[in-house]
Amino acid sequence: MDLSAHSLRALDWPAILEQLARCARTTLGAGAARALPLAASRDEAAARFAAVDEALALHARGEEAPVGDIGDVTAPVERARRGVVLEHTDLQAVGRTLAGLAALRHWTEARAETAPALADLAQPIDVDAELLAILGGAFDETGQLADAAWPALAEIREGIRQTRRRVQALLEDLLRSDALGDALQDRYITERGGRLVLPVKAARRSTVGIVHDSSRSGETAFVEPAAAVEPQNRLAALLLDERREEHRILGLLTAQVAGHAPAILAALAAATAVDLACARAALGRKLRGVVPRVGSEAVIALPRARHPVLALRGAEVVPNDLHLSAERPGLVLTGPNAGGKTVALKTLGLAALFVRAGIPFPADEGTRIDFFDPVLADVGDLQSVEGDLSTFSGHLLLLGAMLARAAPGALLLLDEVAVGTDPAQGAALARAALEVMVAGGARVVVTTHFVELKALAGADPRFRLMGAQYVDGRPTWRLLPDHAGQSHALGVARRLGLPGPVLARAEELLGHREHDLGDLLERAESELSAVRLRAEQVERRASDLDAERAALAEREQRLEERRRKLEREAAGELAARLRRHEGEVRRLIAELQRGPDLSNAGRTLERLRGLRGELEQAAAEPAPTGPAPARLGPGDRVLVPSLRREGRVLEVTADGRVHVEVGNLRSWMRVAELLAGREPAAEAPARRERSKAGDDDATGCVAHPGNTLDLRGKRLEEAIEATEAFCDALLLRGEPAAFVLHGHGTGVLKDGIRGWAKRSPYARRWRPAGEGEGGDAWTVIELG
Numbered sequence: 001m002d003l004s005a006h007s008l009r010a011l012d013w014p015a016i017l018e019q020l021a022r023c024a025r026t027t028l029g030a031g032a033a034r035a036l037p038l039a040a041s042r043d044e045a046a047a048r049f050a051a052v053d054e055a056l057a058l059h060a061r062g063e064e065a066p067v068g069d070i071g072d073v074t075a076p077v078e079r080a081r082r083g084v085v086l087e088h089t090d091l092q093a094v095g096r097t098l099a100g101l102a103a104l105r106h107w108t109e110a111r112a113e114t115a116p117a118l119a120d121l122a123q124p125i126d127v128d129a130e131l132l133a134i135l136g137g138a139f140d141e142t143g144q145l146a147d148a149a150w151p152a153l154a155e156i157r158e159g160i161r162q163t164r165r166r167v168q169a170l171l172e173d174l175l176r177s178d179a180l181g182d183a184l185q186d187r188y189i190t191e192r193g194g195r196l197v198l199p200v201k202a203a204r205r206s207t208v209g210i211v212h213d214s215s216r217s218g219e220t221a222f223v224e225p226a227a228a229v230e231p232q233n234r235l236a237a238l239l240l241d242e243r244r245e246e247h248r249i250l251g252l253l254t255a256q257v258a259g260h261a262p263a264i265l266a267a268l269a270a271a272t273a274v275d276l277a278c279a280r281a282a283l284g285r286k287l288r289g290v291v292p293r294v295g296s297e298a299v300i301a302l303p304r305a306r307h308p309v310l311a312l313r314g315a316e317v318v319p320n321d322l323h324l325s326a327e328r329p330g331l332v333l334t335g336p337n338a339g340g341k342t343v344a345l346k347t348l349g350l351a352a353l354f355v356r357a358g359i360p361f362p363a364d365e366g367t368r369i370d371f372f373d374p375v376l377a378d379v380g381d382l383q384s385v386e387g388d389l390s391t392f393s394g395h396l397l398l399l400g401a402m403l404a405r406a407a408p409g410a411l412l413l414l415d416e417v418a419v420g421t422d423p424a425q426g427a428a429l430a431r432a433a434l435e436v437m438v439a440g441g442a443r444v445v446v447t448t449h450f451v452e453l454k455a456l457a458g459a460d461p462r463f464r465l466m467g468a469q470y471v472d473g474r475p476t477w478r479l480l481p482d483h484a485g486q487s488h489a490l491g492v493a494r495r496l497g498l499p500g501p502v503l504a505r506a507e508e509l510l511g512h513r514e515h516d517l518g519d520l521l522e523r524a525e526s527e528l529s530a531v532r533l534r535a536e537q538v539e540r541r542a543s544d545l546d547a548e549r550a551a552l553a554e555r556e557q558r559l560e561e562r563r564r565k566l567e568r569e570a571a572g573e574l575a576a577r578l579r580r581h582e583g584e585v586r587r588l589i590a591e592l593q594r595g596p597d598l599s600n601a602g603r604t605l606e607r608l609r610g611l612r613g614e615l616e617q618a619a620a621e622p623a624p625t626g627p628a629p630a631r632l633g634p635g636d637r638v639l640v641p642s643l644r645r646e647g648r649v650l651e652v653t654a655d656g657r658v659h660v661e662v663g664n665l666r667s668w669m670r671v672a673e674l675l676a677g678r679e680p681a682a683e684a685p686a687r688r689e690r691s692k693a694g695d696d697d698a699t700g701c702v703a704h705p706g707n708t709l710d711l712r713g714k715r716l717e718e719a720i721e722a723t724e725a726f727c728d729a730l731l732l733r734g735e736p737a738a739f740v741l742h743g744h745g746t747g748v749l750k751d752g753i754r755g756w757a758k759r760s761p762y763a764r765r766w767r768p769a770g771e772g773e774g775g776d777a778w779t780v781i782e783l784g
Helices: 003-010 013-023 027-034 042-060 074-081 088-110 116-122 129-137 151-176 202-207 226-259 261-286 308-312 341-357 391-404 423-439 489-495 500-510 512-594 598-618 716-733 748-759
Strands: 190-192 195-201 209-214 220-225 300-305 320-324 330-334 375-378 411-415 443-447 463-471 474-481 637-640 645-652 657-662 665-670 708-710 737-741 763-768 778-783
Touching: 003 013, 003 375, 003 391, 013 027, 013 261, 013 308, 013 341, 027 261, 042 116, 042 261, 042 341, 074 088, 074 226, 074 261, 088 116, 088 129, 088 226, 088 261, 116 261, 129 226, 151 195, 151 220, 151 226, 195 202, 195 209, 195 226, 202 209, 202 220, 209 226, 220 226, 226 261, 300 341, 308 341, 320 330, 320 341, 320 474, 330 341, 330 423, 341 375, 341 411, 341 443, 341 474, 375 391, 391 411, 391 423, 423 443, 512 665, 512 716, 637 657, 708 716, 716 737, 716 748, 716 778, 748 763, 748 778
Parallel strands: 330 443, 330 463, 375 411, 411 443, 708 737
Antiparallel strands: 190 195, 195 220, 209 220, 300 320, 463 474, 637 645, 645 657, 657 665, 737 778, 763 778
16 A cells, blocks of 8 residues: 555545645646645745745735746647647647746746745746747737738738639629520529539539539539639639648748747746746635744644635634644544544644645644655555455554654654554554654654543653543534543433433443543533633633723824814914914004004004904913812813813823813823813713613704715725724714614625624714614714
């Protein structure tokens, strides 16, 4: 048995190569993908990833390698080398491919600084400019040899056209004249055997000319009139000359292709390499994979790894963290059937193969997959009647082959090692084999139900234990570190409805010690799982709170920046008005100087008083003064001198920071920046917490064009972004509410906007619009 080939099949590697082939954009690329050899060294794998990195970066900028016009012309080029004259279609295909190769070489050269690896792959492309020009101009738009390129052929074709017109005219004259009398069966011209003929009555055929055919009834003969024989002979000779000249030209073109065959084939190989690099990148994007760090210490670190084949099938894959290292070279996977052990084992094997294929692997950032060779797997049933092997014997043969290759750099994967024989002896044999493999320097992953192997991690620090999680009688397909996953055979049997007496007898036969131990481990696993689930919930809640705090901080920062901007704008406006009034005063003084009479002075004084009043009003009251607030608490009224407006305290921190609401503007300030309010403090101790979902009372706002947003026709992501920007603008303008039109539709847009409103810091509350406001097709968002 070819162990390497068997391992690739066991790990579903052909399915990965088929997906890679589908990502290729040329026929040659797809064929190369299906037969892709694994990299033989870490340097070769790194070179593949370098090209993939560049292809990913170019794709992110909206650029793709122009390989679409490169066809597989290997066969016609090889025929040309053997001296076989190529047909029109083959030569045109070669011409199009040469043009595509030249375009690819130019494209990679233009990006050599940012994509040197791709440029190196395309470097062997060397298209002869003269050959490209000859093939490019050899054919016209109909696919025939072009008259403009071949004068001798053009002359023959012109002779053919003139002769055909003369024959046509001669026959038309015969039809119009009475020369043939009543010998004609009908008056039309047709063709038989490449000769133009007339339909003649069978009885008169010998008097007209040469008979070329007759009708099924025998009443009509198709005759070439004697007068047309000589011109049609000349036409036939010209047509033969045309075929000879075309064959001569095709031979010349074929000889040109044959002379450049080695360069063309080398260019095709280079273009295929570029297409393969882009296909690897495309498959990586499809898998949402990452380019791993590749070392040489036989380390695998996969954060949130996903099985590639399952991911490509569209299955919802539960991610797992998987690790192998020099300190822990062995990994023991335990747990119930269908719990995810074999999937994890195959994921590790595929990770090693992905590196050697140069394909990004579906895991999170921080992934490291070192170079492994060989990658060997014993997965599945090896029973062979033809080879006279039992299941156990087949596995033993593979186990022996793996032991022989257990050396540094090897990755050995064993699914249900040493099954099919006495459990005690099988467990002992499995443990001994694993210890030898690890001692030889290999990295080893094994799935098992043997209790002895589950205990191996506790006894031997070289091995790590991971168990498949089981919650409420069902697998979660998560693997937990240092977790001795139980087989749960009786639990699964009970869930699947096996008869009670059978289960009771099985428990009796299991024995008290094994039964108690199993129950203890199962309870421990259940409690540990509950603790871990609770920890995850707490972690998710903490993450949500962090996100909410960040959103609030960002909103407060925007509002503070807006407040400062408004102050700057107000100051600038005041300065501008001062400059305008200063000019007005100067004009008035100049008038007084020109005509210093009493009436003019009185009018000037009155105008100056008016200007002073405008300036005092433009200053928006003098800077407020007053006592500092004695004691602040939520709900107290305060005066904000910088805004010349009163506000309400929302929150006071121990370090003296005060959260103040002024209209729709909220900001954090210091106590020193505030004055006591003009009204008695705290109309209410604290504002009642309002539901984000809103209640049925109205916002007290009427829709108008300035506070209305139409989202119909937008995708949900665009709609949410537009709504957020709209609410931000309304809030800064002091608008109390936004009226959002999303329509009914499928409900996706409506539900998405309302879901956003529930968690948005812009929305104090929201409600569906009332009947008089447009109904449920609208959502009213109260801002705050």
